[in-house]
Amino acid sequence: MQTGPQVKTGFLRTGHSNGVVTITIDRPERKNAMTQAMWREMAALFADIAEDASVRVVVLAGAGEDFCAGADITEFDTARGSTDNARSYEADNSATFAAIRNCPVPTIAAIRGICFGGGFGMAAACDLRVSSSTALFSVPAARLGLAYPVDAMADIVNALGPQMAKYLAFSAARLDARSALDAGFLLEIVEPGGLSLRTAELARTIADNAPLSILASKASIRASLSGDRDDASHAIVLGNRTFESTDYLEGRSAFREKRPPAFTGR
Structure with a gap:
């Protein structure tokens, strides 16, 4: 298994250690909101991982105090300002969700703080989700006048169950970590200072298996x-x-x- 230094390209940072790849969304000043370029880069990273036989587990995390606030709203007037642009942007979203969902090895979302919108979609596309007690979850499309990609909504339904998925999509309400755990969205909750350690332990346990x-x-x-x-x-x-x-x-x-x-x- 390879071990190497972390590599940062754009706003995504990756590290590979003994079969565990960690992808960190590194834009904490914007609560790790994703630009269109970042969506494309994330999809490309997961495509590369799918072809790398040395990878056994992928951990997806956010830098700083948040996981991901979703799409960067400051781009909406340009990247999503017209019907054609909005459809192109949605295609990039869907490609990222699909790349995470279809990753052949187990994926773990390590969630702290804000996990909204497209960030929630990425977490839902992962196999396992561990959060700190500070995490907050939301599907705010109804407050933005947008619809989520069908495949992303399927991930949310699979991860939350249909009733809770409907509640979040219809109400745009915020869900705290305990409620997300009770709904089955989370595997477990840990105290804020223990999230990285617990995620690393879980990833190592999986990586050591066949x-x-x-x-x-x-x-x-x-x-x-x-x-x-x-x-x-x-x-x-x-x-x-x-x-x-x-x-x-x-x-x-x-x-x-x-x-x-x-x-x-x-």
């Missing part, structure tokens, strides 16, 4: 949610690969020898 098994499990869960035959066929292929892998042999050997397994993803 990568091919996790790829197959994620694909199977996706197939069960989508009901799509192609998704099911893909999950079956990935599941069959595990039976032929050296990791399967290693898992059995480690169990017999009462030692931690050392999986290689082969």
Whole structure:
């Protein structure tokens, strides 16, 4: 596994350490609001990750005190000022949500502070969500006169359940961390100072497990949610690969020898 320094391009910062990639939205002075260029860059980052066999887990976080305030409203008059521009912007949003959703390895959103709009959409597209007790959640499209992309709304429904998704979309209300946990949106809540440590522990636990098994499990869960035959066929292929892998042999050997397994993803 590679370990390297963090790299910043634009307002996104990435680091890769022992199979765990961390992507940090680094625009704290704007509560990590996303510009159109940032949406495109985020999608490209996840596309690259999907092709990198050394990556086992992705953590998505925000710099400073917030996760992400969503789209940068200061761009709306230009980037979303006309019907054509608004559709182009939505396509970039959808591409980012899809890239996160379709990432083959597990994704974890580490959420503190504001998680609104497109930031909420990115968190909903992740597999797991851990937040600090300071987190606030909102889907404010109804106060902006906009509609969310259908695929993003599907993520929100899957993560929250249909009734809570309707409530947030219709009311534009704010949800605190405890309410988000009770709705099933969050895996757990930690105190503000412990978010980074807890997220790192969770990522490390996942990264130390058998990568091919996790790829197959994620694909199977996706197939069960989508009901799509192609998704099911893909999950079956990935599941069959595990039976032929050296990791399967290693898992059995480690169990017999009462030692931690050392999986290689082969």
